[in-house]
């Protein structure tokens with residue numbers, strides 16, 4: 170297929186959901202190559218998914234071997250990869266004995282499961298309100314969309330799920346919402362990824378834990394983007410300052426990086442929340458099939474064995490420090506290798522385009538923010554290459570802006 174052909178084919182045959190400026194053909198480590206053989210440094214990682222980069226031998230071997238052994242059997246049965254993954258996730262999340270795991274196929278499906286968990290918890294006492302925060306992104310399926318309070322995403326699909334309620338990201342608003350009563354659950358991203366890598370106000374999560382307990386509501390954390398090691402801890406709620414020592418959420422959802430590119434998501438429950446689902450109330454045909462489960466288990470085992478979380482924390486700090494010196498950069502947000510770069514002007518989409526032209530993949534979750542979510546395996550070479558390309562892209566956008574300012 171020639172360059173013109175694939176563009177026409179994409180326009181004609183794929184659902185019209187946004188521009189697709191490149192066609193990528195292969196990847197290796199932190200690089201991908203397009204149809205013209207041009208090489209790109211991938212610092213978006215398929216939106217915080219490719220945590221081992223591209224074509225990592227552990228991923229390739231796990232998927233190939235499991236595909237040749239047993240790919241799918243349905244959830245009428247179980248498989249060793251499913252059991253091994255569930256046990257590992259419980260251990261990494263620190264659930265203790267009483268935790269349980271549900272395996273699904275995506276972040277949205279994981280959050281749908283969390284919403285049903287909230288219903289099971291609240292319905293018996295008539296508590297139907299599910300709180301979410303302004304700026305939240307929980308997915309595009311109708312339930313998850315109902316707790317994703319963004320007009321452009323929600324309005325074409327109204328009416329959405331009843332009971333969803335968006336509140337401001339302040340402790341005052343949280344307290345006021347609980348005081349109204351009828352809250353079944355509060356769903357929170359420990360760091361809001363799609364909103365532009367935005368951290369919660371200090372003490373917010375700890376207060377949410379207290380209020381949820383006081384009002385017999387569930388504290389559900391959406392760690393689809395922050396989980397599986399992305400922040401330098403297995404889950405962001407384990408970062409210092411998130412929850413008081415020993416406190417835990419009632420449920421955590423995960424997806425994105427957990428299987429390094431194989432589609433898998435899910436829900437981990439803690440304590441009493443583990444006993445809410447019962448036979449017949451939920452399931453998923455593909456969810457946690459041996460192929461997906463083994464991919465995730467092998468990826469997580471590799472991260473553990475290689476101590477990659479230490480690299481995530483160290484490289485994240487190194488990147489944040491280096492980026493702060495660059496033109497147009499006003500500051501950085503996030504943790505580990507989920508980094509939001511605040512720009513001094515709303516030119517993030519120009520920066521993304523300039524970067525792509527230079528062979529660097531990043532994205533713009535907000536008009537003034539660039540997001541980085543590179544592989545956990547990056548080292549000095551990738552960071553040096555990133556800084557060279559990114560500095561050049563920023564300088565080009567800055568120069569263009571100077572020209573535009575009338576004398």
Ligand SMILES: *Cc1c(COP(=O)(O)O)cnc(C)c1O
Pocket residue numbers: 275276277278280306307308309358362363391392393394395424425434
């Ligand atoms: C990406 C994301 C989702 C949706 O996940 P999908 O796999 O696209 O369905 C939900 N919540 C958060 C925090 C996300 O970043």
